Amino acid sequence: MKNVFKRVAAVSLAAAMTFGFAGCNTNGESGSSNNGAGNGGSAGNGGTLVIGGIGPITGGAAQYGVAVKNGTQLAVDEINAAGGVNGITLKLEFQDDEHDAEKSVNAYNSLKDKDMKLLIGTVTSAPCEAVSKEAAKDNMFLLTPSGSSVDCITAGDNCFRMCFTDPMQGSIAANYIADNMSAKKIGIIYDSSDSYSTGIVSGFEEVAKTKGLEVVEKQAFTADAKTDFSVQIQKIADSGAEMLFLPFYYTEAALVLQQAQGKLDIPVFGGDGLDGIIDVLGDKVDIADGVYVMSPYAASSPEAKSAAFTKAYQEKFPNDPLNQFAADAYDCVYAVKQAMEKADVKDASISASELCNKLKAAMTQIELDGVTGKTKWAADGEPEKAPKVLKIVIKDGKGEYEVLS
Amino acid sequence: MMSFVSYLVNGLSLGSIYALIALGYTMVYGIAKMLNFAHGDIIMVGGYAALITMATTWCPVWLAIVIAVVVCTVLGVVIEKVAYKPLRGAPPLAVLITAIGVSYLLQNVALLTQTANPKTFTSIAAGAPPFLLVFEGKAPLFFTAAADSPYGDLKPVLTISMETFLAIVVSIVIMVLLTLFINKTKAGKAMLACSEDKGAAQLMGINVNGTITLTFAIGSALAAVAAVLMCSTYPQITPYTGSMPGIKAFVAAVFGGIGSIPGAMIGGVLLGVIEQLSKAYISSQLSDAIVFLVLIIVLVVRPTGILGRKINEKV
Secondary structure (H helix, E strand, O other): OHHHHHHHHHHHHHHHHHHHHHHHHHHHHHHHHHHHHHHOOOOOOOOEEEEEEEEOOOOOOHHHHHHHHHHHHHHHHHHHHOOOEOOEEEEEEEEEOOOOHHHHHHHHHHHHHOOEEEEEEOOOHHHHHHHHHHHHHHOOEEEEOOOOOHHHHOOOOOEEEOOOOHHHHHHHHHHHHHHHOOOOEEEEEEEOOOHHHHHHHHHHHHHHHHOOOEEEEEEEEOOOOOOOOHHHHHHHHHHOOOEEEEOOOHHHHHHHHHHHOOOOOOOEEEOHHHOOHHHHHHHHHHHHOOOEEEOOOOOOOOOHHHHHHHHHHHHHOOOOOOOHHHHHHHHHHHHHHHHHHHOOOOOOOOOHHHHHHHHHHHHOOOEEEEOOEEEEEOOOOOEEEOOOEEEEEEEOOEEEEEEOO | OHHHHHHHHHHHHHHHHHHHHHHHHHHHHHHHOOOOOOHHHHHHHHHHHHHHHHHOOOOOHHHHHHHHHHHHHHHHHHHHHHHHHHHOOOOHHHHHHHHHHHHHHHHHHHHHHHOOOOEEOOOOOOOOOOOEEEOOOOOOEEOOOHHHOOOOOOOOOEEEOHHHHHHHHHHHHHHHHHHHHHHHOHHHHHHHHHHHOHHHHHHOOOOHHHHHHHHHHHHHHHHHHHHHHHHHHOOEEOOOOOHHHHHHHHHHHHHHOOOOHHHHHHHHHHHHHHHHHHHHHOOOOOHHHHHHHHHHHHHHHOOOOOOOOOOOOOO
């Protein structure tokens, strides 16, 4: 009797697993056909060119990956609706890497099997470093919207980037403060367990020295101790700093601002990680009044280009996160379009390596006027663009960005 | 000097919260001889319960706290009945794994229902003036907002917020009440008896299962209070809010001698103060390392913790 039961159990388990896998497969296929859904209408005669995308759509970093996927898709659909690039229809194939380097390389290989000709990605830094090495071997054109660590694009001359590197962001912040603000004594709180934060701080300090800014107090915290900032705030207050620099994400920054209430009364300057602080503070947003945020894109920005992008994105993806990652990805597709036009690519059957050679030559010659600002590229793949500094202002109890530069 | 006082007071406030959480660990361990690793996540649930009820228009703050306490108490009892009671005779390792499982279950349910986005918590003392303002060379002000200060634009050199003050006072009151409850009431004495010797307690006519349930209920209620105090002091909540304080409180319980109620109180407060002072005077990055280093030293010198008793096992 027991044996019979075991067999029944085994068979039903096996059946369940088969169904399970079958389920996975169908999901995968429907997912990819979804991705390409936008290109049906206005096919040109140059064929269809597959753009690969890799990023975390599930897991802890999903909000970045989803934003990039949507931003890319939005641009691809717009370009196709307007007749494609030189008659070539674009098609996006996006794969999940769960912010894991190994899975990212697997995704890259599987995209190559799907006839990917160029890659927009990857979204996060560590996977991007791994994939860029593979892409350099294959001479596959790679443009990362948001991989901000320095080594994301050092693997070869095929790699380009849309966002600032972390140290670059820090040096831009220092330059901006030195040139535009009266504060000379700077206090820094940073997350010593996060490469984004330490990267910005290193860039900031380097420029601060040459620009006559003095870092009077530098206080760290770590990922395991990021709720209590009373000590760090007290030390900054004791140091006589005139401005507080917060190069980390809005989650912790919201706590710092709230705990600094009544104890520290100096202006606050943050990196692009602070974008989102208005939402997280909710009805307590008035404590963020006057906070400076460096971000290439803000959803509430009054600029025409940004506003149009925001509207289109929210109509198409009303429930998904909208942040600078989406804007960077959107700009990436238009940069690729511009480079393809410059290089006069007319046939989608061109090999990936040949396309890469043409694109990397063209990239240094174009100037993109995108949602995240006017961008040019140097031969090493780094973008040259003016930073945007936004100031949070409170109107009728709601937080808004005012564009300063 | 004022900075030192500020670090110390913040340390006491943080330590009081650790102590409240540590009480839950230590009571459950003392009686059920198990480590309830889901305790930290009960804090998180309490925080969300208070957050959600406070967001409604009809619910005053005191009622939100009561609701959080009730939710946590019921949750603690249900977890005990569903997950731990069936395993009462099982090896300790099985119970430990179950506790970790319950912890993950709570976190993931919270992730699903509340999402991973951090939510800003409205302090229970929102709008209240700071407890104490100290000015250079002037008389200190109690319960006065900085804007109402009679000293004009003079900046206070020390500010103790209402939340910090409340955390310390509420914890002291609760600890006194708990000590009285355990030493003076029948139910409390039954808990003591169960922790000494379960078998003998049963023979004396004590309802051991009922006592264990009561312990979980009290521990979880304390967790709810700790949740409200913690989320008011550090006004943010995510599904992982409870895990790190849970671990720290567990350390505090071991530090003070696990199973000992005064030990958990002393351990919690010491841990909070050591953490803040080492952050201030040694390194803000190394504070956790220093806390655990102190734990190791204490355990090497006194393996049972500060107030733990050595139990001689009969072989």
